Amino acid sequence: MSRFSWSRGGSLSPYSSMSGGVPNVTDEDYSYITSQDIDAPTTDSYYDQRPPSPQPVSDDVLLIKNRGVTYPAHFPKRSLADGKVLVQDVAERIVLMMGLPNRVTSSIKLLYKGKKMSDPGAPVWRYGVKNKSEIMAIVPDGALDNSGSPSTEEVVDVAPGLTKSQRRRKNKKKDKPTASDGTASSSNASSSNAGAPTDSGSKGMQQLEEISSCFFDEWKPLCEAFIARPPSDPKKIDEEHLRLSESVMQHVILKTDNVETDGNPDVRAQRKALIKETQIICSRLDEAAKAAKAARAAAR
Structure with missing residues (x-):
């Protein structure tokens, strides 16, 4: 018997299980690839060995x-x-x-x-x-006023407290000045100039007293209440903290910063002390809100 016989326990032929011997192969049994398929292989047959692109740097x-x-x-x-x-x-x-x-x-x-x-x-x-x-x-x-910059309209005021008719009568009197008028006007001018620094200083001090009353009577008690007992809801903590901070900034700090001292050391010192006091309360608000949120998160 031939040494190539399949009956001696050798390897089985891949076609031995087929009843008809050699299979009938047609064109439909083949698949064709194009040059485009070679240039762009599918993910199943191609492994990209390039390192992954780095993540974009955060801003x-x-x-x-x-x-x-x-x-x-x-x-x-x-x-x-x-x-x-x-x-x-x-x-x-x-x-x-x-x-x-x-x-x-x-x-x-x-x-x-x-x-x-x-x-x-x-x-x-x-x-x-x-x-x-x-x-x-x-x-x-x-x-946001449509009329444009509001600064000049709010600051400049000619002859405040006078109506148009009163200003016209005042201008007519100036057309025919008398000696007595000149003496009186010069004396009035000198007295008004002498009292100008005192008037401006007292005006600034009065403004600071009004702002201080607003802060100590209205906003500081609310801030102290928040610091002593913040809300239990984290969302309410953020809302109340933001409301108080913005209110103190807008109604106290900004108004205090806009008060003119006119070189008066007392007004300057009072303004500095009030701003410092409001900055302290704002810092305490921030710390209280942060601590309250951390405590709520730890309790979960």
């Missing part, structure tokens, strides 16, 4: 808060720490995010931890701002 983010809404402002990575982001840049970004007219940019007040960021050309890190810091933006109500 620096500032959380801008205004009227209960938080606007995340993105800047290039490390641009805050490198001093590339200025206070003016943040104000311009706020105008874009909130859809405000460009003229409002100079009217926006920025505050960080109770301190006003007053220098538009200063880098924000100079005020302690860093990645993920929360900045409060306050847009004065008159800034």
Whole structure:
């Protein structure tokens, strides 16, 4: 018997189980590939050995808060720490995010931890701002007036307290001055000039007293109540913290900052003391809100 016989326990032929011997092969049994299939192999037959692309570097983010809404402002990575982001840049970004007219940019007040960021050309890190810091933006109500810049209309006032007819009569009297009028007017002018610094100083002190009463009688008790017993709901903590912080900023700090001292040291000292007091209460509000949220999270 031949040594190539299949009956001696050798390997079975792949065709031995077929009843008809050699199978009938047709064109339908073949599949064809094109050059495009070779250039772009499928995921089943091709393994990409290239290393995965690195994840995009995260941006620096500032959380801008205004009227209960938080606007995340993105800047290039490390641009805050490198001093590339200025206070003016943040104000311009706020105008874009909130859809405000460009003229409002100079009217926006920025505050960080109770301190006003007053220098538009200063880098924000100079005020302690860093990645993920929360900045409060306050847009004065008159800034959105369609008439344009409101500053000159609110500051300039010619002959306050007089009606148009009274001003006309006053102008007619000036057309024919007499000697007595000249003497009286000169004496009045000298007396008014002598009393001007005292009047301006007393006016500034009166404004500070009104703001102080508003702070100590209305807002500080509410802040102390929040600090002593924050709400139990984390959402209510954020809402109440933001409401109190914005109210103190708008009704106390900004108004105090706008009081003119006119060189009066007493007014200057009183204004500085009031701003410091409000900054302390704002810092305590921040700490109380942070501690309350951490305690609620730990209790879960």
